[in-house]
Amino acid sequence: MKRDTQQRRAIVAALERAGRPLGPREVLQAAAPAAPGLGIATVYRTLKALLHAGRINPVHIRGQSPRYEPAGKRHHHYFRCRRCDHVFEIAGCPGNLEPLVPRGFVLEDHEVVLYGLCAACRKKGPSTR
Amino acid sequence: MKRDTQQRRAIVAALERAGRPLGPREVLQAAAPAAPGLGIATVYRTLKALLHAGRINPVHIRGQSPRYEPAGKRHHHYFRCRRCDHVFEIAGCPGNLEPLVPRGFVLEDHEVVLYGLCAACRKKGPSTR
DNA sequence: GACTTATTGATAATGGATTATTATTATCAG
DNA sequence: CTGATAATAATAATCCATTATCAATAAGTC
Numbered sequence: 679m680k681r682d683t684q685q686r687r688a689i690v691a692a693l694e695r696a697g698r699p700l701g702p703r704e705v706l707q708a709a710a711p712a713a714p715g716l717g718i719a720t721v722y723r724t725l726k727a728l729l730h731a732g733r734i735n736p737v738h739i740r741g742q743s744p745r746y747e748p749a750g751k752r753h754h755h756y757f758r759c760r761r762c763d764h765v766f767e768i769a770g771c772p773g774n775l776e777p778l779v780p781r782g783f784v785l786e787d788h789e790v791v792l793y794g795l796c797a798a799c800r801k802k803g804p805s806t807r
Numbered sequence: 808m809k810r811d812t813q814q815r816r817a818i819v820a821a822l823e824r825a826g827r828p829l830g831p832r833e834v835l836q837a838a839a840p841a842a843p844g845l846g847i848a849t850v851y852r853t854l855k856a857l858l859h860a861g862r863i864n865p866v867h868i869r870g871q872s873p874r875y876e877p878a879g880k881r882h883h884h885y886f887r888c889r890r891c892d893h894v895f896e897i898a899g900c901p902g903n904l905e906p907l908v909p910r911g912f913v914l915e916d917h918e919v920v921l922y923g924l925c926a927a928c929r930k931k932g933p934s935t936r
Numbered sequence: 937g938a939c940t941t942a943t944t945g946a947t948a949a950t951g952g953a954t955t956a957t958t959a960t961t962a963t964c965a966g
Numbered sequence: 967c968t969g970a971t972a973a974t975a976a977t978a979a980t981c982c983a984t985t986a987t988c989a990a991t992a993a994g995t996c
Contacts, residue, residue, distance in 0.1 A: 681942055681993050702983085717945040722984060740867040743983060757912060768909060772901035775921060780897060782926030783886060789869075789920045792904060797911030810963050810972055831953085846975045851954060872953065 679727050688713035689724045690733075690748075698767050699737035699745035699756070739765055739791060755790040761799035768792065808856050817842035818853045819862075819877075827896050828866035828874035828885070868894055868920060884919040890928035897921065 692708035693700060700708060706721045725746055728734045734746045739758055745765060757766045772790060779785045808815075821837035822829060829837060835850045854875055857863045863875045868887055874894065886895045901919060908914045 679942095683943065683993070685944070715945070717947095719946080719985080720944055723943085726985095738869040741873055744870055755907065757907075757909065759912075760915070766909065766912075768907050770907045772904060772907070772919070775901060775919070778884065778886075778897050778899045778901070778919075779921060779923070780886065780895065780926070782929060783888075783895075784924040784929055785921055786889070786923035788922065789918075790901070790904070790907075791918045792908060792914055793917065794908075794915035795913040797909070800911065800913055808972095812963070812973065814974070844975065846977095847953095848955080848976080849974055852973085855955095 679731060685709070685713045685716055685720050686724055688716065689721065690728070693734060693746060694748050696747075699739075699747040699765055701743055701745045705746070737765070738789075755792070757792040757794065757796070759796035759799050760793055761795055761802070764796060766796060808860060814838070814842045814845055814849050815853055817845065818850060819857070822863060822875060823877050825876075827894055828868075828876040830872055830874045834875070866894075867918070884921070886921040886923070886925070888925035888928050889922055890924055890931070893925060895925060 688709040689705055691712060692705055696704075696708060702718065702721050702725060705725065706716060706718055709721070710716050725734065729736065729746070733749055735749050735751075736744045737747055737756065738744055739756065747767070751767075752769075753771060755768050755771065757768050758764070759766070775788055776785060817838040818834055820841060821834055825833075825837060831847065831850050831854060834854065835845060835847055838850070839845050854863065858865065858875070862878055864878050864880075865873045866876055866885065867873055868885065876896075880896075881898075882900055884897050884900065886897050887893070888895070904917055905914060
């Protein structure tokens with residue numbers, strides 16, 4: 679991470695612009711226009727470097743490979759559409775989860791993922807995938 | 808799924824006995840004593856058949872490959888210990904999540920995963936992994 | 937502009953999970 | 967008990983995400 683390259687700028691910009699966590703493949707697509715010829719290896723390398731530098735955080739959704747989003751965002755959760763598979767960031771939090779924690783366990787973090795249909799897919803018709 | 812074999816009985820029994828979702832590897836270990844020589848391929852085949860038959864449900868935890876648990880359990884969530892990596896089933900539910908759903912989206916399902924230390928690991932000492 | 941070398945792109949290699957193959961075994965109807 | 971065949975064990979093959987390799991390129995310093 680000693681040089682400020684076109685590719686890195688494009689990748690960081692893509693992540694910030696997205697407003698939702700992106701997987702490596704999605705990052706490649708989103709950053710490609712700003713970095714012609716961008717290769718998937720560079721995406722992986724850069725994501726790893728950014729992760730190591732604490733500039734992005736990993737987001738894990740069902741069996742999918744990890745997605746990433748810029749670090750420093752407010753606490754939030756996700757909504758995944760079963761039609762288009764997009765993962766949306768949602769504001770808010772269920773609130774106090776301590777009541778769910780078994781006796782003797784220590785709660786440090788939590789994750790909430792909602793599943794359903796996004797607004798766009800809902801309009802296209804509620805047909806099951 | 809036309810025959811009732813020793814292997815299938817062992818796998819189903821292991822899943823029911825576990826009380827927590829098991830991955831293929833864990834199923835193999837748990838069922839092996841009751842089905843000597845059980846192969847991993849049989850575990851995969853059987854899990855797929857059981858899943859297709861609706862007798863088990865998949866459970867997804869962070870980047871891990873899917874785990875399975877018997878179908879028909881009450882709605883519940885999970886607690887994953889960052890020390891021992893075990894996934895525990897927990898009773899209860901945060902309650903009404905509708906307020907989190909963006910306008911126009913349709914909520915169909917949700918998932919809550921708590922992270923922290925289980926009782927056993929907590930006693931062993933709170934040292935970070 | 938020239939030079940040093942970090943970074944990149946293309947692609948081969950790797951690793952791990954899952955699936956296919958196939959000879960063998962075991963279930964169960966008759 | 968016997969035969970037809972579903973199911974299994976072992977292992978090779980496949981998939982796919984990620985990483986390593988390496989010659990070519992470009993960032994940044996002088």
